């Protein structure tokens with residue numbers, strides 16, 4: 245059986261319960277209602293915005309990949325390489341600014357991902 249997670253607090257849900265044991269969040273909206281496929285949401289785990297930011301601090305794009313946006317993460321990485329090259333030849337501040345923006349972007353994406361989970365929407 246698949247492991248399911250509470251979309252609010254991220255703790256594991258054991259068995260077929262209507263409320264989260266940890267935070268009391270109402271899970272009944274995540275049951276199959278025949279109209280929309282919410283079963284996938286149920287299986288997704290909440291992401292940590294701080295961890296997303298730290299990963300993108302280590303390397304731009306890593307945080308985006310952690311949140312689950314692989315395409316965006318790879319794009320951010322590719323652009324980081326190009327800007328790093330240009331910055332080394334011209335102005336290093338260019339790269340610093342880009343890097344900072346991507347840290348914030350990963351953090352924001354994780355928050356967006358979490359709020360979509362709470363609404364019962366598959367983020368990607």
Ligand SMILES: [Zn+2]
Nearest residue numbers: 250253264267
């Ligand atoms: Zn919970």
